[in-house]
Amino acid sequence: MSIFGEIIGTIRRVSPLPLLTFLAVTGALLLFPPLVDSPYALHIMILIFLSVIMGESWNILGGYTGQYSVGHAAYFGAGAYTTMILMQFREVPPWYGMLAGIAVSILTALIIGSICFRLRGPYFVLASIAATEILRLTALNLKDFTNGAEGILATDIPPLQFGSFLVTDFTTKDPFYYIGLVFALAVIAVTWIVQHSKIGYCFQAIREDQDAAHSLGINPSLYKNLSLAISAAFTSLAGSFYAVYIGFVDPTTVLSLDMSVQIVLICIIGGIGTIFGPVVGALVLVPLSEALRSNIITQGLITAGLVNEDSPVGQFLKENLAHAHVLIYGILVVVVILFMPDGVLGFLRKILTGKRRKAA
């Protein structure tokens, strides 16, 4: 009980300006779908929320506890597959599937954690990759259960209704938008609570120096597994959300090393170990990858009159830029890592405090 009193006390002490900004942004986000009547814009926003959930989840383990798991696709995939299998083959509504997914993910996390947390640093990273590869290969080969490489396609999503009152039948993007927003806010809130509680201090102490933390009365394996369990639960939530929204899961997307790396990148780009780092990371990466994938950049250059559509350069860009999106994406990521070692958020903070210091 004292922990809850503590949290309420801390909430009271929070300075009003950030809180008001946060509430204003949340309010604006609530009004976004009715005001912006564009499914594409909503789609981008939903992908951003998804990335925020994924990034914040990883951040609890990687950013606060310092355990750089490059195997979070395991929990994303566990959530996605559990929800999808239950919905498609057992006709269980995705809400229950999501909770089941969380349970499966926590169980998976504790098994993987009990093995991998014996290792530290780069050895832990390698072990986390290996554990996830085992799951991917299992999903690929357990055809009766997961449909193997063909994956599972959702045919229809059961509507959300209380008694006879129909809340939504998921035919538009709006319900996904709001669900994504609520999940994203929830995981930000959980991160905030973690940072402002004893467990957050224990996580960070382990990140900084596990042996020192151990000698100060912190049980490292207990707190590392706790951190992984929280992290896995929310990654699983993201996986369930993804599965129902996209309507398709297969091992090579949801359980791939690519997915694990994507999750880590959101945090590295945004800023590790901060509450809003993953939010910034998602805001940078999702639009960037969308812009590169589609031909928006080439179109923009042409409309701005910088490049003639019929010139050889214009033709070249039109044909090749979209194909090269992974390459450009990769280069940009390298640039950020080289020049902003604390992520975009850390970089912005440095500029702001630098300016303040000059002004003082």
Added chain:
Amino acid sequence: MSAILELKHVSKFFGGLAANSDISFAMEPGMIKGLIGPNGAGKTTLFNCITGYYPPSRGEIFFKGHPITGLQPDRVCRLGMARTWQKVRPLVKMTVLDNVMVGALCRTNSLANARNIAMEQLSVVGMEQKTHFIAGGLPIGERKKLEMARVLATKPELLLLDEVMGGLNPAESEEIIRLILEIKARGITQMVIEHDMKAIMRISDRIVVLNSGEKLAEGTPAEIVANQEVVDAYLGESHA
């Protein structure tokens, strides 16, 4: 008075090497025990065995009468025994206050309580002005004091200090000596590893001398200085 810490025939082998071999001694509450010996004598290994970093290969350790042989370091710390590290281990990206709060959270679940305990201990070591400094940016003297504040925040009954004066200038060492005596005045038992002979002779009530993993002698500082074996093994032949 019953012993706060008792070692019975403690040995630690690394492969064929006996880092500690058959070490027995007891510590009375409230005392400062100096632990000295040439480099490689097994002083830090003994600390690691006592605080649970590795279990001793043989022998038993009792803390306040309870066997603690093989207990994990976090359990040992919760029982009331804390240690510092020869090479300081600040939580570099956290503030001075947060560092000490981590220690305090060993005894409380409330951040507010932990903050109070931490502030108290920071003022004991004279760092209450530096609470919001990032620990990684502190000079060595303050890192050592930070480490002292952090272990004090765990509310220990027995403190194991591993070369807290190493790398410090004379003025800083003097401050640490004053601090150790202040901690003693509060009734906390201490075991101190130190290479500075003058300092160790000044602060210790009793001294244990290790040499090549074995206990060579034990006694008051005066007895140790007069012990020919110790003088030969540790202080060098030229003294003889």
